[in-house]
Amino acid sequence: DGGITQSPKYLFRKEGQNVTLSCEQNLNHDAMYWYRQDPGQGLRLIYYSQIVNDFQKGDIAEGYSVSREKKESFPLTVTSAQKNPTAFYLCASSAGGGSTEAFFGQGTRLTVV
């Protein structure tokens, strides 16, 4: 099945620890995105990438880091510098180059205690 896979679905971490969220797609999409969803805040863009080895900061990049070493993978690291990391994180991909449909994963709910 083609699609975008996020893992794990639920993640618990202690405050002060870095944590990496996985996002893999087999749609051969060039563009990938990470969003954070909080109640009443909608989807806020953290980072986005158009091609391998290149990515751009979104609106709320502070405290997060990403890499794009492979076309199909776009992992997000939530660092200890992120002041309020507990949230629902969504990864998406699209073919890009002309604004086409974005496909979302099922999300990872991160809880930091």
Added chain:
Amino acid sequence: QQQVKQSPQSLIVQKGGISIINCAYENTAFDYFPWYQQFPGKGPALLIAIRPDVSEKKEGRFTISFNKSAKQFSLHIMDSQPGDSATYFCAASGIGQGGSEKLVFGKGTKLTVNP
């Protein structure tokens, strides 16, 4: 800085009624305007999308109206059904800084359709 403003935040309609959700944008570089539907605990899924060269697009009970001069677009759901109860997000896409394509979302509208 919110690039896409969406209203209302919540909406309650009766079965068979019309649901209307509005969005406004500022960046004239945006050239693609999708609407996404999200059910609890799931990722959003594309519902319908429009480009600025047309003023209206209809797919079944869902219609997007687009006003380029006012930089506004709206989603109309005709004959609303309880199964339409979900959160709806408008979005806008265009080339951001660095030349990469950027997709930004409104804050969402929680729609409840009463039977």
